[in-house]
Amino acid sequence: MVLVKTIEELQKHLKELCKKGSVGLVPTMGALHSGHLSLVERAVSENPTVVVSVFVNPTQFNDPDDLKRYPRTLEADLKLLEPTGCTLVFAPEPSEIYPEPDTRKFDFGHFEQVMEGKHRPGHFNGVAQVVSKLFEIVKPNKAYFGQKDFQQLAIINQMVKMLKMPVEVVACPIIREKSGLAMSSRNALLTPEERKNAVVIYETLNKARNLVGAKSVCDLEKWVVANINKNTFLDVEYFEVVDFESLQHVCKWDDEGRKIGCIAVFCGKVRLIDNIVLN
Numbered sequence: 502m503v504l505v506k507t508i509e510e511l512q513k514h515l516k517e518l519c520k521k522g523s524v525g526l527v528p529t530m531g532a533l534h535s536g537h538l539s540l541v542e543r544a545v546s547e548n549p550t551v552v553v554s555v556f557v558n559p560t561q562f563n564d565p566d567d568l569k570r571y572p573r574t575l576e577a578d579l580k581l582l583e584p585t586g587c588t589l590v591f592a593p594e595p596s597e598i599y600p601e602p603d604t605r606k607f608d609f610g611h612f613e614q615v616m617e618g619k620h621r622p623g624h625f626n627g628v629a630q631v632v633s634k635l636f637e638i639v640k641p642n643k644a645y646f647g648q649k650d651f652q653q654l655a656i657i658n659q660m661v662k663m664l665k666m667p668v669e670v671v672a673c674p675i676i677r678e679k680s681g682l683a684m685s686s687r688n689a690l691l692t693p694e695e696r697k698n699a700v701v702i703y704e705t706l707n708k709a710r711n712l713v714g715a716k717s718v719c720d721l722e723k724w725v726v727a728n729i730n731k732n733t734f735l736d737v738e739y740f741e742v743v744d745f746e747s748l749q750h751v752c753k754w755d756d757e758g759r760k761i762g763c764i765a766v767f768c769g770k771v772r773l774i775d776n777i778v779l780n
């Protein structure tokens with residue numbers, strides 16, 4: 502495994518490595534945990550060359566405090582990546598990715614107007630800026646993303662189509678702690694007490710899945726918010742039941758297609774997201 506910091510170095514390595522076959526890319530913002538490692542392991546099992554990028558992308562943060570607080574742990578990340586068998590770790594400085602400001606504006610229509618897009622203005626434009634740059638730099642055959650960031654996956658699939666990029670986007674399942682809490686780099690910012698209480702999020706999502714049909718969509722949404730907000734550590738920003746493909750709000754359980762419940766919750770100052778497939 503080799504750590505590279507510049508695009509020039511990375512592309513020099515890739516010129517030789519791509520002769521071995523496909524290249525897999527796992528984009529991350531570091532502070533790695535088993536969720537990230539599951540993506541890397543999948544990529545290693547499917548490609549002779551795997552690049553893991555570790556880059557806290559400033560353009561996707563709508564809240565400057567969130568960017569300042571975001572955990573940065575490159576030394577520990579490298580220790581975790583070593584045994585996975587990944588080939589290259591690309592950890593650039595912001596000036597390497599953005600030698601000048603990226604002024605591109607993507608139009609993802611409805612996909613960026615709901616849930617994360619609505620509550621984090623500009624977030625998905627920043628994600629598309631950095632992921633499109635990473636795809637141009639690495640030219641991967643396959644790129645791996647987690648279903649924890651469900652809406653991000655939909656946006657990236659759309660971006661790949663819009664920009665006609667020859668990349669296969671691979672969706673990977675959510676990895677959870679034993680308690681059920683979805684693994685997330687931001688979990689490291691929780692106090693032990695907050696972490697204990699954060700398990701109520703997934704517990705509630707699981708109960709909600711069992712109430713599908715017994716309650717109307719609208720009543721279920723209200724019930725989830727009320728049940729989580731009963732816990733004084735937690736404050737729901739949104740819970741929405743949407744169509745798995747279109748992300749359109751679902752009105753009735755009888756509507757065609759799979760449905761997913763997506764949630765964002767503040768636990769103290771830390772904003773956590775999660776989701777559950779409902780049928």
Ligand SMILES: Nc1ncnc2c1ncn2[C@@H]1O[C@H](COP(=O)(O)OP(=O)(O)OP(=O)(O)O)[C@@H](O)[C@H]1O
Nearest residue numbers: 529530531536646647650674675676684685686687
């Ligand atoms: N628990 C998880 N299970 C599966 N994939 C995950 C999990 N957590 C993160 N990922 C995926 O890893 C990739 C990098 O995510 P990122 O570096 O933002 O980590 P994160 O844990 O989601 O951090 P945070 O949510 O605090 O920003 C994304 O594709 C994300 O969906």
Ligand SMILES: CC(C)(CO)[C@@H](O)C(=O)[O-]
Nearest residue numbers: 528529530558628631650
């Ligand atoms: C895809 C990504 C690495 C882009 O910065 C980030 O949004 C993330 O970690 O999910």
Ligand code: BAL
Nearest residue numbers: 530561562624650653
């Ligand atoms: N996992 C999504 C990255 C972010 O929260 O900015």
